[in-house]
Amino acid sequence: MIKTKKEVILLKEKSSIVVFGGSFNPPLNSHFAIAEQVLNQYKEVEKVIFVPVNQNYPKKGLEKNKYRYNMLKMITDKNNKFLLSDIDMEGNKSLNTIEILRKVQKQFPDKQVSFIIGSDNLKELNTWKNSEELISNYKILVMERNNDKLEEIINQNELLKKYKENIKKINEEIRSNYNSTYVRAQIKNGKSVRYLLPDEIYEYIEKNNLYKEWKIMIKDMKKEIEEITKWIKDYVKGANAEGVVVGNSGGKDSATVIALAQKALGKEKVLTVAMPCNSKSSDLEDAELVANKFEVPLLKIDLTETYKTLESEISKQIKSKEEWRDKEAKINAKPRLRMTTLYYIAQNLNYLVIGTGNKCEAVVGYTTKWGDSAYDFNPIGDFTVEEVLQIGKYLGVPEKIISKAPSDGLGNLTDEEKLGVTYKQIAEYIETGKTEEKAMEIIQKKEKSSKHKRELIPVYKRNIH
DSSP: OOOOHHHHHHGGGSOEEEEEEEOOSSOOHHHHHHHHHHHHHOTTEEEEEEEEOOTTSSOTTOOOHHHHHHHHHHHHTTOTTEEEOOTTTSSSSOOOHHHHHHHHHHHSTTSEEEEEEEHHHHTTGGGSTTHHHHHHHSEEEEEOOTTOOHHHHHHTOHHHHHTGGGEEEOOSOOOOSOOHHHHHHHHHTTOOOGGGSOHHHHHHHHHHTOSSOOOOOOSOHHHHHHHHHHHHHHHHHHTTOOEEEEEOOSSHHHHHHHHHHHHHHOGGGEEEEEOOSSOOHHHHHHHHHHHHHTTOOEEEOOOHHHHHHHHHHHHHHHHHTTOOOOHHHHHHHHHHHHHHHHHHHHHHHTEEEBOOOOHHHHHHTOSOTTTTTOOSBOSSTTSOHHHHHHHHHHHTOOHHHHTSOOOOSSSSSOHHHHHSSOHHHHHHHHHHSOOOHHHHHHHHHHHHHTGGGSSOOOOOOOOOO
16 A cells, blocks of 8 residues: 555654665674664664575575574674564565565554665665555665765656655765675685674684585595595404405596505405496596506406397387387496496405495485495495595595596486586585575485485385284
8 A cells, every 4th residue: 555645744753663674695794883873863763673585585695594594693682672583584485675564564563664775776666566655655764875875866766756755864874895795705715804794793604614615625534534444444344254346437436435445455355347338448448547556456347248138138028018118227227237247246255345326426316226326335425526536536546537527437428417417516515405596406306306216125014913
């Protein structure tokens, strides 16, 4: 409902609640200084309510709701003139300004609700949703920015001129080149921002590692490797096994596992197996490079003809019934044949099959059930791709292997081309719960659809009467 001019004049007579909305990403000293200035300048203002936007607001680099809310709460809890509202954080999308103001007005029916806005946004206010309702029903407190003059902005806009009685200027200039964007950039680049933030917020950012360039990092590599190799040694000993067998694809994951196993058990207890199956010759060359580097034996078992025989026999039966549906079934037969081969060898030698899959692959289900996801134990299953690379580099995996684009060897595309996301995006999602919006949608969809690959086999539990 749009107020009349008479009603607009009456707005000045009510005590006021001021809404201060924004991303507060992070909240700065200047944000709280603006709120204090409003309280000092307008004696009718009882409270300033900080309303942080929803994390789904389309703004790059926006931190999670809980972090921004908690940072604001540290300050608002200490000032009885400040309030904090999560009304824009409750749903899955951000509210429009008019929707927020209506909610606040409902909460304070006897108060005049006002809101703080920058002069740059005031220029565009007539394009906002329900703009006339917004400006007629609510007071606008304007911060002049970039040498803007409030009077000039009003005179250039018919809607603003119509309701100019409702538009007020925040008198004292609280100018700062240090906005939230600048502060985030400083933090990302490792520079100090201590005096741009309240101490509590600065310490909170440090504690929660916010706004820093996200890096995958194993802090103490020597200690980590000592713990992994001890775990491998203890596991093999506990199983009364005499060694381990590793599928040697010539890739970074298998190379890193071979290096770890050799360090833990000694080269005489590690058997690597290359199993080409319509594979590129370069993959076998890389497998030989890895085996030679760590001085472990390499068996070469070509599964090409075995696969052709299997595929031919199955195809005859299925195609004759016109039931051939899934090309992936043919592709996934290869890793399943490889795992059958590894277990054949392992059982014969009283060895364990050691896994070579990383955490990124597991989360998005980029594994073949009963293929490369089948093993007795896995020393790198809790490490992301980048972390596996760090371990591999530390242990001396050849640079050619480290720099090789990840590929499953089952086609001409790289892993990332097949997945539609990068391993770094997957790792960021694993560690922080978010990444680029489009990539996150793909990751979450794959994570959900591959849940069965990460769980124990469901078994029906009977009722015993």
